[in-house]
Amino acid sequence: MFHSMSSFEDSYQRPIVSVDLAIFALTAAGLEVLLARRGGAPFAGAWALPGGWIHVDEDEDLEAAARRVLRDKTGVATPYLEQVGVYGSAARDPRGWSLSVTYMALISLDAAALQQGGNVIDVAWSPINGEAVAEPLAFDHAAILKAAIARLRNKVEYSTLPVHLLPEAFTLGELQAVYERLLGRSLDKSAFRKRMAEVDFIEPIEGEMRRASNRPAQLYRLKQARTTVFFDRTI
């Protein structure tokens, strides 16, 4: 916040700062991340995490900047948003010492309406394979994405975070399926339900059921929007 010669504070060269997002959704194919194809240099034509500069006169704070990027690319206004970290070095951007403040967002696919525009010539979902995506990514975005995937996968083990990949109303079976797809292993039904009941973060929607050619299932919703609860054991 201060340096060794405060009268020189504005003569220090400032790094470039961007806000970049790893926006995750579950599709039929599995976990996918939203990528944007760059229209201009550097890395013109390459895929990258969607992002943008901080608009000093428009963004109140970092999270507002992240929400603006998310809204511009997906049309989604209030998803789960979490800071993953900052990546900064002299080498990561040919234009100079730069800094990427990275957020991850979890959205329900049915809420997204992809948007192009700006300096981006294409926007698309890309399936995640292990800890990466098939396309080579601009800058150090492959490393950033890897960190975001690790964070997401890790939190699945001990939190209610995956609920944000589902639409507002969902059944316990659907929630369990989300956990199982993210973890890559199957879970015991009764243990899963006990854990979810214990942390008390969802509530049944009175009288609403998911109907199919079998016993109907109770629909649930999040108790307080945007809350994540942590278990004290792994799931």
Place this chain on the structure above:
Amino acid sequence: MFHSMSSFEDSYQRPIVSVDLAIFALTAAGLEVLLARRGGAPFAGAWALPGGWIHVDEDEDLEAAARRVLRDKTGVATPYLEQVGVYGSAARDPRGWSLSVTYMALISLDAAALQQGGNVIDVAWSPINGEAVAEPLAFDHAAILKAAIARLRNKVEYSTLPVHLLPEAFTLGELQAVYERLLGRSLDKSAFRKRMAEVDFIEPIEGEMRRASNRPAQLYRLKQARTTVFFDRTI
């Protein structure tokens, strides 16, 4: 990483970026954090987390900048260092839209040799009481410190992180005492030892014992420096 009109990229006003550190150590009084008293405006005379600008021509990356600040203030070269987050907004610094990249460091008190200099008129350890420090802090450093304390306290529950508050050689009794002081509750000796053995992150130093007027205790060291292991249950 890119914005809506790339040819304007340099006309966007860049935020101010600093790297600030919450440096923790355990003293006889308990958990303390290192504070620096500001010599110049803004907040001249106020206590703040030690920090500095990124030196674009000197720091290779963010962590190098954090290590430089740590070395300058404490003389410590290779402690445990972890990024806590970025705090950025239009309002947090009167000089304009600014960004604080915050790290927390855990050091063993006996390794530190406090250093003044630069734009700082005093450096001192301040005891942590609950989730704050007695002194009012400059900028939003109280909120940043609160987040760092929460992160530390939380990680004590399920990781081997507290080991970094001890000197290189320590006994299991000393390690348990660190956990107990941070958690504010006592732990069962046999359960504690079982957990530590299970995650296999320390090793006995052959033939070295802590001697006192009682049965001598085996000294241990970290197996690989700077590694933190996570338990899959709370301690």
Place this chain on the structure above:
DNA sequence: CTAAGTTAGTTGAAACTTTACACTAAGGGG
């Protein structure tokens, strides 16, 4: 030389949790 005091390190029974799996429930489709 020995007894008392202190902390190190181990052991085991009882209480509690988790796991695996089987069971009952409720619908639609043939």
Place this chain on the structure above:
DNA sequence: CCCCTTAGTGTAAAGTTTCAACTAACTTAG
């Protein structure tokens, strides 16, 4: 109206944690 499927619950066996007591090894006091 039987069969199939998925929802939701129950329970015995296996595994973990807790609590507390035990043995070990040293110093100091007498």
